[in-house]
Amino acid sequence: MPCKSARKRVAILISGRGSNMAALIDAAKDESYPAEIALVLSNDPAAQGLNHAAANGVATAVVDHRSFGKDREAFEHAMQRELETHRIELVCLAGFMRLLTPWFVRQWDGRMLNIHPALLPAFKGLDTHARAIAASAKQHGATVHFVVPEMDAGPIIAQAAVPVHAGDTEAALAARVLEVEHHIYPLALKLVAEGRVRIDGSNCLIDGQPAALASTSSQQ
Ligand code: GRF
Numbered sequence: 001m002p003c004k005s006a007r008k009r010v011a012i013l014i015s016g017r018g019s020n021m022a023a024l025i026d027a028a029k030d031e032s033y034p035a036e037i038a039l040v041l042s043n044d045p046a047a048q049g050l051n052h053a054a055a056n057g058v059a060t061a062v063v064d065h066r067s068f069g070k071d072r073e074a075f076e077h078a079m080q081r082e083l084e085t086h087r088i089e090l091v092c093l094a095g096f097m098r099l100l101t102p103w104f105v106r107q108w109d110g111r112m113l114n115i116h117p118a119l120l121p122a123f124k125g126l127d128t129h130a131r132a133i134a135a136s137a138k139q140h141g142a143t144v145h146f147v148v149p150e151m152d153a154g155p156i157i158a159q160a161a162v163p164v165h166a167g168d169t170e171a172a173l174a175a176r177v178l179e180v181e182h183h184i185y186p187l188a189l190k191l192v193a194e195g196r197v198r199i200d201g202s203n204c205l206i207d208g209q210p211a212a213l214a215s216t217s218s219q220q
Contacts, residue, residue, distance in 0.1 A: 008193040011039040011088040013079075013096040018049020019178060020094035020115055020185050025056050027186035034193035039086040041079060043098050059086065065098055076104040092189060093147065102149040110199055112147040113192065115185050117177050119143060119159055124152035129173045132164060140164050140173060142181040144188035146199060155204040157197055158188040159213050 010028070012021045021040060028037045040053035043065045050060050061082045068075040075098075083091065093114040105112070118128040120143040132140040141161040148154035160180035164173060191197050196207050204211045 005034075007034055007036045008089045009038040009087055010035045010090045010092060010189065010193070011041055011083055011086065012037060012053075012092045012094050014040060014042050014047050014049045014094050015044050015097040016047050016049065016095050018047065018052055018094065020181055021049045021092075022052055022056075023182035024092060024094065024186055024189060025053065025058060027190070033186075033190060035090065035189055039082070039088060041082055043075075043079075043096070049095075061086075072099075072101050073103060076101055080104065080107060090189070090192060092185070094185070099151065100147070100149075105147055105149050108147065110146060113144055113157065113185075113188060114147050114152075114154070115181055116143045116145065116152050117174070117181065119161060120145060120152060120156060129170045129177065133168055133170060133173060137164050140177060142177050142184060144184055146204070155199050155202055156211055157191065157204050157206075158184040158211065160184045161213060 010024070012024055014021050025037050027033050028035055037058050040050065040058050040060045042050055042060070042062050045062045045064055050062070053060050063075065063078045063082060065075045068078070089111065091108050091112040093112065116128070118124070118132065119139065119141040122137070123131050129140070139161045141159060143156055144158045145156045146154040160183065162176045162180055191206055198205045
């Protein structure tokens with residue numbers, strides 16, 4: 001009998017609301033999805049997403065960065081211990097609001113994904129929606145990429161674009177982008193968990209082809 005390949009054990013790191021986390025948990029409810037969400041880990045005991053994860057039967061853990069003062073490596077070693085305890089194979093950052101040291105990033109080289117609410121390399125950093133509106137961008141969107149020591153850099157796995165409408169508010173644009181985030185993060189994790197993504201220098205190849213912009217485009 002052919003042996004069904006094991007699903008990859010994934011941890012999602014959150015600091016807040018956790019809507020991308022919820023989208024990943026939902027996707028992984030399908031047994032044919034190649035990853036299982038084995039842990040949701042937060043640096044903030046008050047993160048709203050923790051309740052949703054627990055209500056959906058996902059193990060949760062908190063490593064409160066405030067207990068470590070300025071000692072970022074001690075904080076990250078504590079997170080690393082949690083990840084090892086849960087035998088995690090892939091990490092997804094989903095609104096995780098702590099900068100990571102090169103040490104931690106190296107532990108997860110090629111195995112840690114992040115979602116950023118912009119079409120990288122445009123609008124790295126915070127307040128991406130307000131900045132896209134201020135720059136009169138016609139297109140905006142979201143990117144899933146592998147994490148490298150430089151913030152919001154790293155090989156791109158998936159992107160999706162949305163239009164920026166005249167008179168858009170930051171909230172309206174954020175909602176339009178969030179909708180595609182919830183689509184591309186589960187897609188990107190699936191591709192990585194299936195072993196279909198290869199890092200080639202600063203790019204990703206998917207099934208041997210350059211990663212393409214997802215055609216998802218909200219018409220709202
Ligand atoms: C998302 O916009 C994500 O792209 C960014 O932080 C936000 C997190 O939102 N990295 P949520 O907690 O997943 O709802």
